[in-house]
């Protein structure tokens with residue numbers, strides 16, 4: 001059932017409802033649990049920032065003042081997905097998306113991408129930027145399907161400070177736009 005705070009409700013392959021809501025203080029602990037429960041493999045592909053409470057609170061502040069647009073995906077009270085557009089007020093916000101292992105491969109990634117793309121269009125952004133690790137074929141294929149274009153490789157700073165070589169991609173939302181050169185690192189360190 002739709003809740004007042006839902007940005008959207010999407011469904012898993014077997015019809016289970018997933019509620020997409022803005023990240024707020026209520027979800028700090030469930031978001032930490034989401035990260036802790038990820039397999040090593042998934043975490044090696046998705047560690048956008050440190051999950052220390054102090055850091056999450058800074059993202060919540062950025063979410064409240066419109067600097068970022070950050071959502072959690074909920075199955076009952078559990079966070080099973082994390083999706084965002086960092087730097088939402090800039091022409092090209094940076095997209096991130098991660099789904100808990102048990103919920104991958106059921107079409108949720110496509111639906112979450114649609115929500116973020118719709119938000120960027122409504123917000124009047126010129127386009128969306130993202131990076132993805134070189135061996136993440138599932139994510140790369142998902143982004144290509146959603147219209148993202150490969151821009152080249154770049155060094156990205158991961159949530160644990162590691163420098164990781166990643167593919168850079170962007171989705172143009174306006175005619176003839178190309179993103180400026182961009183340093184990829186978490187906005188809160």
Ligand SMILES: CC(C)(COP(=O)(O)OP(=O)(O)OC[C@H]1O[C@@H](n2cnc3c(N)ncnc32)[C@H](O)[C@@H]1OP(=O)(O)O)[C@@H](O)C(=O)NCCC(=O)NCCS
Nearest residue numbers: 045046098099104105106107108109110132138139141142
């Ligand atoms: C990458 C991720 C967001 C994709 O979401 P998902 O819900 O698993 O993917 P979907 O079921 O919506 O599938 C979308 C497309 O992705 C591709 N894809 C998904 N799983 C795949 C796999 N195991 N192998 C190859 N391609 C795959 C397919 O092209 C698929 O399209 P199709 O259904 O028409 O074949 C999700 O798997 C995830 O969070 N993975 C771990 C963290 C991560 O990699 N985050 C992205 C960091 S850049």
